[in-house]
Amino acid sequence: xxxxxxxxxxxxxxxxxxxxxxxxxxxxxxxxxxxxxxxxxxxxxxxxxxxxxxxxxxxxxxxxxxxxxxxxxxxxxxxxxxxxxxxxxxxxxxxxxxxxxxxxxxxxxxxxxxxxxxxxxxxxxxxxxxxxxxxxxxxxxxxxxxxxxxxxxxxxxxxxxxxxxxxxxxxxxxxxxxxxxxxxxxxxxxxxxxxxxxxxxxxxxxxxxxxxxxxxxxxxxxxxxxx
Amino acid sequence: xxxxxxxxxxxxxxxxxxxxxxxxxxxxxxxxxxxxxxxxxxxxxxxxxxxxxxxxxxxxxxxxxxxxxxxxxxxxxxxxxxxxxxxxxxxxxxxxxxxxxxxxxxxxxxxxxxxxxxxxxxxxxxxxxxxxxxxxxxxxxxxxxxxxxxxxxxxxxxxxxxxxxxxxxxxxxxxxxxxxxxxxxxxxxxxxxxxxxxxxxxxxxxxxxxxxxxxxxxxxxxxxxxx
Numbered sequence: 001x002x003x004x005x006x007x008x009x010x011x012x013x014x015x016x017x018x019x020x021x022x023x024x025x026x027x028x029x030x031x032x033x034x035x036x037x038x039x040x041x042x043x044x045x046x047x048x049x050x051x052x053x054x055x056x057x058x059x060x061x062x063x064x065x066x067x068x069x070x071x072x073x074x075x076x077x078x079x080x081x082x083x084x085x086x087x088x089x090x091x092x093x094x095x096x097x098x099x100x101x102x103x104x105x106x107x108x109x110x111x112x113x114x115x116x117x118x119x120x121x122x123x124x125x126x127x128x129x130x131x132x133x134x135x136x137x138x139x140x141x142x143x144x145x146x147x148x149x150x151x152x153x154x155x156x157x158x159x160x161x162x163x164x165x166x167x168x169x170x171x172x173x174x175x176x177x178x179x180x181x182x183x184x185x186x187x188x189x190x191x192x193x194x195x196x197x198x199x200x201x202x203x204x205x206x207x208x209x210x211x212x213x214x215x216x217x218x219x220x221x222x223x224x225x226x227x
Numbered sequence: 228x229x230x231x232x233x234x235x236x237x238x239x240x241x242x243x244x245x246x247x248x249x250x251x252x253x254x255x256x257x258x259x260x261x262x263x264x265x266x267x268x269x270x271x272x273x274x275x276x277x278x279x280x281x282x283x284x285x286x287x288x289x290x291x292x293x294x295x296x297x298x299x300x301x302x303x304x305x306x307x308x309x310x311x312x313x314x315x316x317x318x319x320x321x322x323x324x325x326x327x328x329x330x331x332x333x334x335x336x337x338x339x340x341x342x343x344x345x346x347x348x349x350x351x352x353x354x355x356x357x358x359x360x361x362x363x364x365x366x367x368x369x370x371x372x373x374x375x376x377x378x379x380x381x382x383x384x385x386x387x388x389x390x391x392x393x394x395x396x397x398x399x400x401x402x403x404x405x406x407x408x409x410x411x412x413x414x415x416x417x418x419x420x421x422x423x424x425x426x427x428x429x430x431x432x433x434x435x436x437x438x439x440x441x442x443x444x445x446x447x448x449x450x451x452x453x454x
Contacts, residue, residue, distance in 0.1 A: 078414075080426040115346065117372040120396030120429055120450040122346070123353075127398065130424035145344040169347030171354065173423055175401035187305075196400055196446070197357035199307040202347055219423070223347040 002096060004028040005089045005109045008047075009082045009125065010035030010056065011116030015042055017144055018112055025110065029092060033085035036113045037061060049088060052081040082114065082121065086128045090135045107149065109139035115146065126150075130173060130219055147224040157213040157222060161206040165224035168211065170194060170201035172218050179216025184208035194220075229323060231255045232316045232336045235274075236309045236352065237262030237283065238343030242269055244371055245339055252337065256319060260312035263340045264288060276315060279308040309341065309348065313355045317362045334376065336366035342373065353377075357400060357446055374451040384440040384449060388433040392451035395438065397421060397428035399445050406443025411435035421447075 006021065006028040018039050022028060032040055034052030041061050050065055053075040062070070073084065089109045109132060114125035125141060129150040132139035141148040147165060150173055151157055159168060170180070172194050182189040186205040194201055194215075204211075213222065233248065233255040245266050249255060259267055261279030268288050280302040281289055289297070300311065316336045336359060341352035352368060356377040359366035368375040374392060377400055378384055386395060397407070399421050409416040413432040421428055421442075431438075440449065 078427055080429050083426040117370075118394075118452050118454060119342065119349070119353075119373045119375065120394065120398075120452045122349075123398055123448070123450075124396070124426045124429045126346075126350070127423045128426065134424070143344075146346045148346065167345075167347065169351070171347075171350055196354045197361070199310040199351045199355065200305055202307050202351045221350070223350075225345050225347045227345060 002108065004107075005031065005092050007031045007033065007085045007089050007109060007111045008036035008040060009033050009085060009111065009113035009121075010052075011113045011118070011121060011125070012143070013039045013113040014144060015039050019043055021110060021112060021142065028110075031085050031088055031092075033081040033113075036085075037065075039113070051084050051088065053077070080121070080124060082125050083128055083131075086111065086131060086139070089139070090132055090137050093137045094135065107138040107140040109137060111139060111141045112143070114141040115143045126221065127173065129221075133219065145226050149222045151213075151215075151220045151222060153215055153217050155214075158210050159206060159213065159222070159224065160210045161208070163224060165226045166205065167203045167223075167225045168206060169203060169223045169225060170213070171221050171223075172196060173221050174219050177215050177218035177220045179214075180220075181214050182211065184211040191216075194218075229335065231334075232258065232319050234258045234260065234312045234316050234336060234338045235263035235267060236260050236312060236338065236340035236348075237279075238340045238345070238348060238352070239370070240266045240340040241371060242266050246270055248337060248339060248369065255337075258312050258315055258319075260308040260340075263312075264292075266340070278311050278315065280304070307348070307351060309352050310355055310358075313338065313358060313366070316366070317359055317364045320364045321362065334365040334367040336364060338366060338368045339370070341368040342370045353448065354400065356448075360446065372453050376449045378440075378442075378447045378449060380442055380444050382441075385437050386433060386440065386449070386451065387437045388435070390451060392453045393432065394430045394450075394452045395433060396430060396450045396452060397440070398448045398450075399423060400448050401446055404442050404445035404447045406441075407447070408441050409438065411438040418443075421445075 004025040030047040031049045032047040051071040053073045093108045177194040180192045231252040257274040258276045259274040278298040280300045320335045404421040407419045
């Protein structure tokens with residue numbers, strides 16, 4: 001089993017939640033972006049790669065880290081720290097070839113600190129999951145209430161009921177998702193189309209041991225959530 | 228000037244923020260959806276319409292309201308309370324013809340309680356703004372950190388600097404937005420295309436008195452945000 005790549009961005013992070021995720025992952029490969037470094041510092045965890053413009057990070061913290069793991073960008077740039085960190089995570093996974101294994105049921109990349117009060121960052125970070133999908137890398141954004149993944153039409157998705165989240169919501173990332181078929185859910189669907197602006201597939205629930213999701217075209221956001 | 232329509236959904240709401248928005252709006256027309264009713268109850272504000280399945284609302288609160296303003300849905304339904312409330316708000320605006328005024332600079336519909344920890348609801352609520360755009364009704368989602376609007380290619384958008392938010396972020400709602408041109412911003416653009424998965428237009432700032440945004444095709448999410 002390959003080591004998970006954990007990415008920690010600068011959104012809201014609950015240190016105890018970060019610690020849980022890091023502990024569950026064993027000895028993960030850790031990429032910290034900008035303010036995401038601060039929570040690792042508090043937890044005394046050394047990341048493998050640090051990157052960002054660090055315009056919002058305390059300099060005394062930065063000085064504690066070795067320069068060879070630190071990549072500093074200009075604050076004036078065409079990408080967010082989140083995008084740089086996810087790009088790096090994809091590169092790490094692809095370079096070691098995890099995705100050549102026949103069936104990896106879990107995400108190789110787990111992104112923390114991607115959510116919070118700045119909804120532009122939240123939406124941009126969710127949209128970044130598409131880059132991972134396009135590169136053939138499984139990635140997810142998690143916080144205490146949400147586990148967010150994006151799939152494309154090449155996937156048939158099995159979601160187990162006993163994963164701890166009550167609701168499962170589906171929506172298109174782009175204009176639409178076509179040919180959506182659901183089984184094992186409270187609200188089923190057969191060859192349905194899902195458009196932006198409809199809340200048809202929000203707050204579904206898995207009623208069997210697992211739910212199966214398949215679709216024909218588009219990018220599907222799969223969100224497992226809890227109140 | 229027509230009365231604003233204020234919609235209060237069941238997400239996170241800060242009662243003092245809701246009070247500020249209601250006070251600013253003068254005597255708005257108020258639609259409460261499900262748990263959104265609770266904050267109005269605390270503020271002793273009577274809505275004009277109440278709707279929802281009320282599966283998460285205290286019955287003692289519900290009993291205080293007159294049945295004629297209350298529409299109760301079955302909890303098993305193909306739409307969220309948020310969708311029903313936004314549909315109703317669009318209907319109210321269209322029925323009184325606000326949108327026939329030559330130039331309405333502000334949104335007719337202001338949606339509160341659309342954000343919070345359940346990101347499936349947040350995304351679905353943002354996506355609902357497309358329904359308003361398609362109906363020709365200006366609507367926005369607001370909380371303390373964010374003001375979110377969606378425009379289509381028929382709009383040329385003027386955003387004033389002195390509106391209190393530092394950042395302005397742009398992203399496509401669907402697959403892409405084409406022909407994006409920006410002036411008066413820190414990072415300009417001329418006839419650029421914006422795709423899902425790029426964070427190119429996140430955290431821009433207005434440097435002139437106002438910023439001008441135009442584009443050719445697609446649905447553009449415009450988010451004014453603050454840390």
